[in-house]
Amino acid sequence: MKKANNCLLALALISSLSQIATAHASEILTGDTNNPEISTFASGSNIQLLFHASGLMANDHKRINYQISDEFGKQISSTSVWINADGNGNASIAVSAPASKLGYYRVDAALDGGTKLSGAGTRPAGFMSYAVVLDPASRIAYSPQLSHFGLQMNATRFQTNSPLPYLGVRWVFGVEDGWSGLEPDYAGEFLATHNAVVKEGGLWPGYDAGQENLFYGGKPYTTYVISPFTRASTPVWARGADSINDFHSLNAAGLKGIENFASAFAPAFAQLFPNQSQRYYQITWEPQIQPSWTNTSITTTELMQYYTNTYYALHSHDPNAVVAGPTEFFDDSAYDGNCFALHTVPCEMQQLQELLSAGFAKYIDAFSVHPYVTAFPPEPLTFLSSLRAQTAAVNKAAGKSLPFVGTEHGYTIYDSVDPGIRTYLNQALGAVRDPEIVADLNKALGDIRISLMMVGEGAAYDMGFYLNDFGTAPGLANTDARGFYWNLDSAYADQTDKIGPKPMAPAYAAMTKILDGSTAIGPLSGLTGTQMGYRFTRGGTTILALWDYGTTNSVVKIKKATQQPDSVCDWMGNCKNSATTDGNISITLGAAPVYVIGTDL
Numbered sequence: 001m002k003k004a005n006n007c008l009l010a011l012a013l014i015s016s017l018s019q020i021a022t023a024h025a026s027e028i029l030t031g032d033t034n035n036p037e038i039s040t041f042a043s044g045s046n047i048q049l050l051f052h053a054s055g056l057m058a059n060d061h062k063r064i065n066y067q068i069s070d071e072f073g074k075q076i077s078s079t080s081v082w083i084n085a086d087g088n089g090n091a092s093i094a095v096s097a098p099a100s101k102l103g104y105y106r107v108d109a110a111l112d113g114g115t116k117l118s119g120a121g122t123r124p125a126g127f128m129s130y131a132v133v134l135d136p137a138s139r140i141a142y143s144p145q146l147s148h149f150g151l152q153m154n155a156t157r158f159q160t161n162s163p164l165p166y167l168g169v170r171w172v173f174g175v176e177d178g179w180s181g182l183e184p185d186y187a188g189e190f191l192a193t194h195n196a197v198v199k200e201g202g203l204w205p206g207y208d209a210g211q212e213n214l215f216y217g218g219k220p221y222t223t224y225v226i227s228p229f230t231r232a233s234t235p236v237w238a239r240g241a242d243s244i245n246d247f248h249s250l251n252a253a254g255l256k257g258i259e260n261f262a263s264a265f266a267p268a269f270a271q272l273f274p275n276q277s278q279r280y281y282q283i284t285w286e287p288q289i290q291p292s293w294t295n296t297s298i299t300t301t302e303l304m305q306y307y308t309n310t311y312y313a314l315h316s317h318d319p320n321a322v323v324a325g326p327t328e329f330f331d332d333s334a335y336d337g338n339c340f341a342l343h344t345v346p347c348e349m350q351q352l353q354e355l356l357s358a359g360f361a362k363y364i365d366a367f368s369v370h371p372y373v374t375a376f377p378p379e380p381l382t383f384l385s386s387l388r389a390q391t392a393a394v395n396k397a398a399g400k401s402l403p404f405v406g407t408e409h410g411y412t413i414y415d416s417v418d419p420g421i422r423t424y425l426n427q428a429l430g431a432v433r434d435p436e437i438v439a440d441l442n443k444a445l446g447d448i449r450i451s452l453m454m455v456g457e458g459a460a461y462d463m464g465f466y467l468n469d470f471g472t473a474p475g476l477a478n479t480d481a482r483g484f485y486w487n488l489d490s491a492y493a494d495q496t497d498k499i500g501p502k503p504m505a506p507a508y509a510a511m512t513k514i515l516d517g518s519t520a521i522g523p524l525s526g527l528t529g530t531q532m533g534y535r536f537t538r539g540g541t542t543i544l545a546l547w548d549y550g551t552t553n554s555v556v557k558i559k560k561a562t563q564q565p566d567s568v569c570d571w572m573g574n575c576k577n578s579a580t581t582d583g584n585i586s587i588t589l590g591a592a593p594v595y596v597i598g599t600d601l
Helices: 002-026 189-199 252-272 300-308 311-317 348-357 383-398 423-429 435-456 504-515
Strands: 028-033 040-042 048-054 061-069 075-084 091-096 103-111 127-133 149-152 171-173 214-216 219-221 224-226 279-282 321-328 366-369 404-406 462-465 485-487 499-501 519-523 531-538 541-548 554-559 567-569 575-577 584-589 594-598
Touching (some): 028 103, 075 091, 189 252, 252 279, 252 311, 300 321, 311 321, 404 462, 435 531, 504 541, 504 594
Antiparallel strands (some): 048 091, 061 075, 061 103, 103 127, 519 531, 531 541, 567 575
């Protein structure tokens, strides 16, 4: 009998252990914030972390262990909280989150036993995040001429809780369809469709104001809208027989059709956005000559026709028109002299010179570029020399200084479209070692510093790419991870309704807040080694943006005219007064930019 009882006890123990193992295997831990759509908060907000566990043993008592760290992995807090499962094995709890500083907060969480926080969309498992930024209500809506930052996105699902005011985004692409989308079937289609829509009380064919007509705190939030115009695509009926992709030379119908389209489009666009003192029309989009990124074989003469046949039509129907182009890349030494892997010779400067020789500068009001770079850090590459060479060539041809703008750039951690080209970029960004921390940090460092160089060199505005990751899951095969945010809803590959911030989001918010409304004076003198910096002014205030792209920190001394204290702000916007010694302030520089704000710098 005793032996039988022992057997029964053993079986019971085995059964119990089996149930525990099964329960552990089925455990799921998820997390959110109390602003779950964007997890971005104005300073002073009450921030809550919302944890939910399922698959627990009925009525179990379990612990969630979580650590919160900043963008550099420095721990801010570490704590545990107990949860009590109900009879179905579910448990939820809300806890207060730290928010004493502006910036990025990463929350690593797991249940006792090791079950990690589940991934969501493109965000890997193990953590969630939130960002704290300056209250958008404190932002000033400067004129288009003094608003320097924009972002590409498709944010129509964020109309009532948009991240744009938190980020300080001002320039956006609106009416997303270009020529081929608005006239897919025949010349004059847009005018007919637009007139019909307006007759019925509408504004624009298929118009969805995802990036415009925004509000924050019950007050309007101003954005400035750019037209993509052709959006790198030619209507089928207008195409010459020279391309294997969507962007073609123009046949006879296309030559007349694009002029008529410009004449119809400009007044409609001006009517849709009547309060803009500048309305940008970006005519072409990365139109490299063969061999090229878009695999077109369009010639310089054929590309010129897009401008000669639209410039006067746009200006005659919109007095505030700013015609921009051609939106090329930069030559980049990281490709051993090749523009892109498909190229056989350096082409960007060559193509630009050919366009300028054909009179291109007469048909643009602004020079637009896509200032991508292909390795990290960007500063040792040919980025600045290419930018300066191209703008100088355009200004020389125009006989005056033309505005220049950047309308797309952004590092990626991994790229499902083009993985081979960026293998070394992924390694440089740290994706192989730790894609969730190092790569996201370096993406932010690289993108912010490129924007500072663009605006510091005099760009009217610079646009990042992209609001959120393209894709529905983490990893090379699933996504192009250029986003300022993770896409947290796997139901949408792009036009998502839920995002989680990366370090780029709060760093960008600080940059836009500090520099909007300013005028670039140019590069700082007196810097050494790998130190970089630019000077800006706004009214009687001077703003310095400084960093060191080397592998070790350095110190720079900035001479002051008086003992008046200045503000020194980190790249997330946390500011403190500086100390002056012998007429100088000493600033430690590293990879993350520092902003110095004062009146006597």
